[in-house]
Amino acid sequence: MYFRSSSLILFCMPSFDFARAPHFDNLELFSSENENDYFPFHFHDFYCVSLITSGTEILKNTEQEFIAPSGTISITQLNEVHRNFSLIDSGYSYKTLYLNPELLRYFNKDKPVQALERVIYDPELFQNLSRLFDVENQNTTLWEDGFKALVKYSVRPDQKNLWTKSFSLIDEIIENYPNKQVDTEWLSKKFCMSKFHFIREFKKAKGVTPQTYVMLYRLGKAKKMLLENIPLNDIAYLNGFFDPSHFTNSFKKYFGVNPSSYRGPLL
Structure with missing residues (x-):
């Protein structure tokens, strides 16, 4: 990973942090700083809700690309084959929540969440979800409020993207x-x-x-x-x-x- 200048390229290695929160069946939290192009094509049996804290992320599936700039929430759908990388050489940083579809269903009044909007711009939701990564804010009400707000962005999936x-x-x-x-x-x-x-x-x-x-x-x-x-x-x-x-x-x-x-x- 590196930053470009007019006469010099300075390398900056990415850093990764992983934790499990003591709520909702040990919810997984993952964050990265200065990432550029790390993961190959892969998929998850859960939703990835990524808060882009700096830089710009490109999320690419097998058919198209989505752009998520700093301050937005990038969504990777359930079982979607994808990879993520930075728009620019200096990399990007993010915080990701890995959410079980049954958890989203629970906060969606027991209705299945088929998909979430790809890129969400909601400063209040962004701030509230960011607080979940603060070890001093590990109270259940904070989590519940964040998930209730998130499921409001449920949408119908594009049928051609289903396996x-x-x-x-x-x-x-x-x-x-x-x-x-x-x-x-x-x-x-x-x-x-x-x-x-x-x-x-x-x-x-x-x-x-x-x-x-x-x-x-x-x-x-x-x-x-x-x-x-x-x-x-x-x-x-x-x-x-x-x-x-x-x-x-x-x-x-x-x-x-x-x-x-x-x-x-x-x-």
Whole structure:
């Protein structure tokens, strides 16, 4: 990461912070300073609500890009394949809340939230959500008020951005072979397709390659196991990683923190 001047480029390394708040099933909080281009294409089984505190974020899915400048709230939808990067070389900073769709449903009077507005400009909501990252403001009422205001930005999703169900069997295959190091050619035979046709069609349907999908699915399971205090060696083996080092590197690549930090103490 760097800042440009007329005669000099000064490098500034990004910093990441992760925590779990003692509310609503240990809500996850993530923040980054001076980030430019860190995460590859990936997806989450929750909503990412990012407060852009400086710079400008570009959120890119498989079809289009969205621009979120400082002071706005950037939304990544549930299960959306995406990546995030900075508009300029000097990077951008943000604070992110990871929200379970059931939590949003609860604050939406038990109505499912199909999607949220992509970029929200609401200074009052921005300020209120920012306060949730302050360890001295960990009271339930503050959280509830913030979520009630957020669900007012519910919208109908663009139907063409929804995943197709062509490869729904993939989850069952991963579950049936939990510690197998999945080979793409082996996997393509399960769908009675040639290797390259399978990769091409799978990416059309899911937005990522089969290998990336398997990796993210297994890392999602590993996150839950970490909170159960299962040893890292066992988690790596049970989810098909070569060794604990391979698991740790993969976890940090996609989630920005190492496994030990993820299951660290609450705020």
